[in-house]
Amino acid sequence: MKIVVFGLSITSSWGNGHATTYRGLLREMDRRGHEILFLERDATWYEAHRDLPEPPFCNTLIYKSLDELFAEYGPEICDADCVIVGSYVYQGIEVGKWVSKHAKGIKAFYDIDTPVTLAALDRGECQYLSEDLIPCYDLYLSFTGGPTLDHIERHYGSRAARPLYCSVDPLVHYPMQITPRWDLGYLGTYSRDRQPGLDLLLCQPAASWEKGRFVVAGAQYPSELKWSKNTHRIEHLPPECHSEFYSSQRFTLNLTRKQMQVAGYSPSVRLFEAAACAVPIVSDHWPGLEQFFVPGKEILLASGSQEMLRILQRFPDDERRAIGERARARVMQSHSAACRAEELEEYLTAL
Known part of the structure; x- marks a missing residue:
């Protein structure tokens, strides 16, 4: 499949756990034969701490504005087999509305912060997801499982809420034979x-x-x-x-x-x-x-x-x-x- 991912960051792990999740998951998707484009909003706090500026397992684009992004890469996003929008993406509601209107493939939301997201929705303060946008996604991928998945479907009208928990990358995390300090x-x-x-x-x-x-x-x-x-x-x-x-x-x-x-x-x-x-x-x-x-x-x-x-x-x-x-x-x-x-x-x- 051709997969497009809007994510908080994959190039910088500074102050966020999203990068580690995306790196392991997308590397393994690449290994399974999928073609991936990762779209990341340019942010000064990440620019100064990019510990993986060019991931070898996906094409990565750092964009400055949505107008610029959609003008140049809109056709590629529209024709993808799947478009995934992650939590905490800057202007995530605008991104989600554009994707739901124009993308031809599967549209998914990947919530790496599910309880935080739902609490913000209840307060009417969520900056990257709105209640009316949730039913527009074909798939709601959640870091949280259990009863929360039923709640997302019943209360918010999600078409399909499924667990996609965080994971570990065994190429990065493994035991080392050293004396504990x-x-x-x-x-x-x-x-x-x-x-x-x-x-x-x-x-x-x-x-x-x-x-x-x-x-x-x-x-x-x-x-x-x-x-x-x-x-x-x-x-x-x-x-x-x-x-x-x-x-x-x-x-x-x-x-x-x-x-x-x-x-x-x-x-x-x-x-x-x-x-x-x-x-x-x-x-x-x-x-x-x-x-x-x-x-x-x-x-x-x-x-x-x-x-x-x-x-x-x-x-x-x-x-x-x-x-x-x-x-x-x-x-x-x-x-x-x-x-x-x-x-x-x-x-x-x-x-």
């Missing part, structure tokens, strides 16, 4: 609703266990935040450094945004990436987690700082490594980029 680490862009969980499950344990070694990597953390002396900060960590980062931890922390917790069935891309590196994960709990990992066998759960400290200080090393290996096996079987490409192809073929 940190007892607990966390990788994630700053989020106000995740910060209480980070305070509870990493910052408080770090403050009370001076001999422990901790690390937090991610952009956009406020400068006024205070970190304990035994907590190392990394401002930005490009995807090619993730494997070494995860492999350098005895345990890694997974935190879920509040809206994803409430919706459930919303695994984060960092969850699968960490598992692919065979580092044992300690996570907060949310509905549907058991669909992806078996608690106590493939993942550990913690709800407070003392519980986290007991895991860090007393958990047997052999069992710690075994949990990491079991999580990796689960991800490779069910949550790789190749798995997602196969699922996407099945959805498109059915339509």
Whole structure:
């Protein structure tokens, strides 16, 4: 198929998880024989941090305005077998309306932020999707599964809401045989609703266990935040450094945004990436987690700082490594980029 994708960014992973998702998925679609054009709005904050300016698995176009884009590439978009519009695309409503009117092939919306999107729609504040646009898409691909899919069909009139969860790229995320430098680490862009969980499950344990070694990597953390002396900060960590980062931890922390917790069935891309590196994960709990990992066998759960400290200080090393290996096996079987490409192809073929 000829597939056109409007996405937030594929050239820059700075401050967003979309790039990693698109890179793995579209590389595998290319490997399956599909021809892909990725359309990305030019943005100054991404221009300065483009860690993959020319993806080898798709044609990538950085455009400055929709008028310019549609004037030059309109025929190619119209004739594609499938056009996918992603969440958080700048002027996404305008893009979606143009695509729904002119594109001849399958029209799909790919929601990498489903609970955030639905909450914004309820408030009438969503900048990239409108309620009247949802029925115009043949397919609503969602990072969130479970009851949310039924809600999208029944309440918003989607023709077909299907899960297309985040995934991991095993060429980028894999175990490295190195001695861990940190007892607990966390990788994630700053989020106000995740910060209480980070305070509870990493910052408080770090403050009370001076001999422990901790690390937090991610952009956009406020400068006024205070970190304990035994907590190392990394401002930005490009995807090619993730494997070494995860492999350098005895345990890694997974935190879920509040809206994803409430919706459930919303695994984060960092969850699968960490598992692919065979580092044992300690996570907060949310509905549907058991669909992806078996608690106590493939993942550990913690709800407070003392519980986290007991895991860090007393958990047997052999069992710690075994949990990491079991999580990796689960991800490779069910949550790789190749798995997602196969699922996407099945959805498109059915339509």
